[in-house]
Amino acid sequence: MFTKAFRVKSNTVIKGSDRRKLRADVSAAFPSLSADQLGELVPNKEELNIVKIYAHKGDAVTLYVLQKSPIFFQLEKQLYPTVYTLWRYADILPAFTTWPQVVQKLIGGADLMLPGVVVSSTGLPDVHQGDCCAISVVSNRAPVAVGTAALSSSEMISSAMKGKGVNVLHTYMDQLWAFGDKTAPPVIPVADGSVQVEGGVEGLDSGGEGKEEVMKCEGEESEGPRGTQVAVLELPCQNLQDLSLGAREKGEQTVEATDETQGEEDSRSPQKQMDSLLFQCFLHALKIKVKKSELPLLTSTFLRKHMAACCPKGKHLDIKKSSFKKLSKFLQCMQKEHSLVRVKELSKGVDSIVEVDWKNPELCSFCIPEDWEPPEEAVEGDGSSELPYQPPVITPLYGVTSRLEPLFQDAHRKKGAVLQASEVRTIITDYVKRNDLVLESNKSYVSINPVLCDCLLEKSEYQDVELLKWEDLLSRVLSRMQACHQLLFPGQVPVVRKGQVEPIDINVASRGSNKKVTIIKNLEGFGMDPVVVAETLQHRVQASYVLHDIPGAKDRQLVQIQGNQVQHVGKLLLEQYQIPRKYIQGLDKAPKLGKKK
Structure with missing residues (x-):
């Protein structure tokens, strides 16, 4: 049922009444559990969420998630434990x-x-x-x-x-x-x-x-x-994850070789192994990844983009399995005990590395492991990349319309051709000079010939307008062309779309009992996953969210999160996702702070 990726419909914090009902259902389904065991599985105060999903075959499934790990799933009113519970x-x-x-x-x-x-x-x-x-x-x-x-x-x-x-x-x-x-x-x-x-x-x-x-x-x-x-x-x-057909064909020799190479690591506790791996990847990232021009660098970006790329093949960085538990504590240790970096809180909850001691003896003496291999670049569209989000480069384009086609014939641009503003300027300039339309007495003006008259002038201007300034001429050409734009995501083929760029729309609506909800649309237009954005916001503001399919729009969803969260949404999009402010609509709907008395 879960061999392929599923789609999350909603993720909400469980209510007190639902928590009691779940405890009763678990007790009825699994009577061998004691009262203490029930209390551990369905605790009274720890974070417990209800996540509604659709499996890849369309089955509606309800998950019960305790501390970010699913403990039960419910299918057709039947409750099943997950392997984490078992x-x-x-x-x-x-x-x-x-x-x-x-x-x-x-x-x-x-x-x-x-x-x-x-x-x-x-x-x-x-x-x-x-x-x-x-x-x-x-x-x-x-x-x-x-x-x-x-x-x-x-x-x-x-x-x-x-x-x-x-x-x-x-x-x-x-x-x-x-x-x-x-x-x-x-x-x-x-x-x-x-x-x-x-x-x-x-x-x-x-x-x-x-x-x-x-x-x-x-x-x-x-x-x-x-x-x-x-x-x-x-x-x-x-x-078990190593029991592929290839591994089995290697037989005992593979098992013995693995035991010999990992013998030293197995003698240490998993926590110490993770601490050592973190420090190695930290030095490795500073040595070859971070550049002075990148500072200040968000600590979250440093972990995901630089340290993760320096992790040896077959291993995985997990800060929670280390003795530090949090990235901020690890970086504080690197700052105070090793004097490798200086970390500063640029805004509330947002830490950045503002300085690196490139002459630190530990950093200078660090040698890149011989068995380390640079991570392979993700294949376009395979969804396997774990690199952090990078905003697209948006380029305004202009399409040739039937009315303007005579102006672009000599440049072999037919109706529907898409051009950048600089290309349009070059083609129009060549046309004017080739037809000797520049006014000799004042070269900032262009004479209007019959083609320019038909393409650029209104009917009321036919008898009155004989000259146009260069800038007026070019602005009229661009305003009469079809608006288009190009989206270029890193490592992907450019995508050209008709019309203006549709901005990310943030709106605030009222629901029952005058409760406010924040609605976010068009995240997919900028290559963002609504589920990832919703989960990030949920952890930041501690509020539940719901995803809704947009009617008439294939594979498009809107995010609805409790409360007026416009300020947090704007901060996330502007700072973490680095979306230009002009492409975000509705930032003015953030709650205004009351005046201090």
Whole structure:
């Protein structure tokens, strides 16, 4: 269900009554949870949001998000836990066990087939058709998928373990998992330390019917010697993302090489590893990315644009997993303890790096890691780029109309041709000089010939106007041409559109009980994602937002956020997105501050 990206319809903070109802629904759906566990999942005061989304097939789904990670999703009034919840409380659902190789197919959108189910010595979990259940691997009880049973346990056994076993709804590494903090599964050992499979692990290479059906269900054939298969199966669940076909073909050698190269890092705590990575990327960014001309530089831009680009391949910067927790604290440490930079608050809540000590010994002695590779440029339109937003370069253009076509014939510009103002000026100047229309007694005037008369003069001016000043002549030409504009986004092909640039429109409206809401339109015209803008505003002003489709406009949405937030919206667009003020409409509707008494 969540293998492809979904569309967010609304994201609101949960009300007190809805919070109590959710707690009751969770208790009814998962009775094994204790009162304390319910309080941890649905706390009274911590941030808890309701996010309504549309899956890629159009299904309406409600997400319950606790501290930016989804904990439950509701589909057709049925409540399901996410893998984030199951990693904390693994026993709230009956779980089927499978092989690590099968998980890759589940992540790709496949359902769990019965030949891929590992039957332990205690038998299958007791489920009825349609019951919510989890899927884990033989080496780890931490669930990696959630779904519904396609058959009851007795029907699975009577079918000789053939056919579909579980209809998978959500998996580790799908888009719902990516909506959260993207943590890897913890390692939860099985009760007795190993899974006792009927026939034993030796049955993997025995040519038995069970193993053949497992691999057949996966669409693969067993590769490599017996030792390779066992090594793969014994990998911990946190390395599931590395179980691609290419990695499996490398076998034990790849696993051993990885263990040797990462042995030193594994000896440190994850927090210390992240601290070290932050400092390395910080020095690396100052060394090769930041230029004096860029200062002052927003700290958020420095992190996303410069430090992220210096992160080694295969690693990911996450400030929350470090001992600093916040970027501002990390930069304060770099300022006070290392004297590398000077950070200043330019406006409330907006920090910038205003000075860098380029002669600092730590910076001068830093060497760029040999294994670092510059990030590849994002392919146009693939949506994979994580570079910060850059505003488009907007160029006014002018289209040749049928009335003005005789003026542009000699320049081989027909009706519909699009030109810049400088090109229009050159063509008109050449036309005037070629036809000797410059007045000899005063060269700032141009004589009007029949072509200029038909193209530029009104009927009432035919008898009276015989001369025009150069500037008047050129302004008349431009005013009678069709207005167009060109948008040039960095790294993309220029886009030419007819008409004037449609500005971003900010409006304030009243809803029930005279409550104010701020409505923002035409973000897509400037290459901005309404969802990203809405979420940024939500964190800044602590107010809920809703996205609405604009009638008659394909793939266009407006953002509606509670309260009069015009001032915050304007600040976001002007400072962070760097949209020119002339392309923002409605900034004057910000609430006016009362006079101090």
